[in-house]
Amino acid sequence: MRVSLLGTGGIGGTLRELLAAGRVAGCVTGAAVGSRFPAGAVVEELTGSGDVVVEAAGGAAVRAYGAQVLAAGRDLVVCSAGALADDAVHAELDAAALAGGARWTVPPGAIGGLDLLAAAIRADGAADVTLTTVKTPGALGVPDVGVVFAGTAREAALRFPKTANVAVTLGLATTGIDRVRVVVTADPAARRTRHEITARTAVGEYRFALLNDTLPAGRTSAITVWSVVRALEELAARGRTPISLKKGAPS
Numbered sequence: 001m002r003v004s005l006l007g008t009g010g011i012g013g014t015l016r017e018l019l020a021a022g023r024v025a026g027c028v029t030g031a032a033v034g035s036r037f038p039a040g041a042v043v044e045e046l047t048g049s050g051d052v053v054v055e056a057a058g059g060a061a062v063r064a065y066g067a068q069v070l071a072a073g074r075d076l077v078v079c080s081a082g083a084l085a086d087d088a089v090h091a092e093l094d095a096a097a098l099a100g101g102a103r104w105t106v107p108p109g110a111i112g113g114l115d116l117l118a119a120a121i122r123a124d125g126a127a128d129v130t131l132t133t134v135k136t137p138g139a140l141g142v143p144d145v146g147v148v149f150a151g152t153a154r155e156a157a158l159r160f161p162k163t164a165n166v167a168v169t170l171g172l173a174t175t176g177i178d179r180v181r182v183v184v185t186a187d188p189a190a191r192r193t194r195h196e197i198t199a200r201t202a203v204g205e206y207r208f209a210l211l212n213d214t215l216p217a218g219r220t221s222a223i224t225v226w227s228v229v230r231a232l233e234e235l236a237a238r239g240r241t242p243i244s245l246k247k248g249a250p251s
């Protein structure tokens with residue numbers, strides 16, 4: 001499967017290296033489009049040599065190119081999940097995917113536990129789900145220290161478009177972006193990005209604490225790259241699990 005990259009910064013640039021080194025099973029390098037590429041030629045470049053496009057360029061790029069990529073019949077992996085806080089964008093991607101016979105997906109990115117939570121909320125759609133994020137003030141782009149935001153996942157995406165993608169991802173995977181609560185704290189001493197997910201559901205209480213190293217620029221959790229790698233390997237395997245199970249493990 002040929003993988004084209006929209007955005008060649010922290011995530012896209014690292015993916016480009018991994019693809020070139022053959023570290024993404026079933027995938028090879030397609031096109032790579034950075035911010036200086038002529039806007040009118042972006043979609044053709046991405047789709048001309050890619051079976052799947054990884055968007056790692058920001059919400060504006062999702063809005064500008066996401067639907068066109070899908071309508072051209074290419075699968076799309078969306079890193080900038082915050083763009084989906086706009087319901088119109090979400091609906092546009094769905095419609096384009098249908099028209100183009102393509103698939104789009106949001107990888108878990110910098111968080112995890114979504115499989116379990118998505119299962120649990122089927123027992124009780126009214127579950128309480130909260131995400132607490134701790135980053136440095138620099139990573140958040142705020143001058144303050146302490147709690148700098150409390151609200152819904154949709155509101156978090158508006159307030160922190162570059163750092164609240166996980167809030168929207170959690171909302172989409174569980175009770176919705178208007179029901180998942182988000183608290184963001186700025187801590188100058190934070191050496192890692194901390195995301196803590198708590199959920200009270202009809203079938204149990206869950207707590208996931210994620211302590212992520214960041215990419216060198218200091219904002220994006222490094223695990224996000226590997227989450228995209230896993231999403232690509234699953235797309236490449238077309239439904240066959242790319243995870244090799246130990247002999248005797250349930251399949």
Ligand SMILES: NC(=O)C1=CN([C@@H]2O[C@H](COP(=O)(O)OP(=O)(O)OC[C@H]3O[C@@H](n4cnc5c(N)ncnc54)[C@H](O)[C@@H]3O)[C@@H](O)[C@H]2O)C=CC1
Pocket residue numbers: 006007008009010011012033034035036037055056057058059060061078079080081107108109110111161162163165166169217220221224
């Ligand atoms: N889903 C998740 O868990 C996470 C998502 N993200 C999001 O993923 C995206 C990428 O993150 P990073 O690589 O860390 O950001 P980055 O800022 O390091 O790289 C983004 C790159 O995209 C380029 N770009 C911007 N607009 C473009 C356009 N129209 N066409 C082509 N290139 C364009 C920029 O010049 C930059 O090189 C961001 O939106 C970020 O907020 C980041 C962390 C976690």
Ligand SMILES: O=C([O-])CC(=O)C(=O)O
Pocket residue numbers: 110161162163164165166167193212219220221222224
């Ligand atoms: O990288 C992270 O830890 C999360 C992040 O920035 C985002 O959700 O946008």
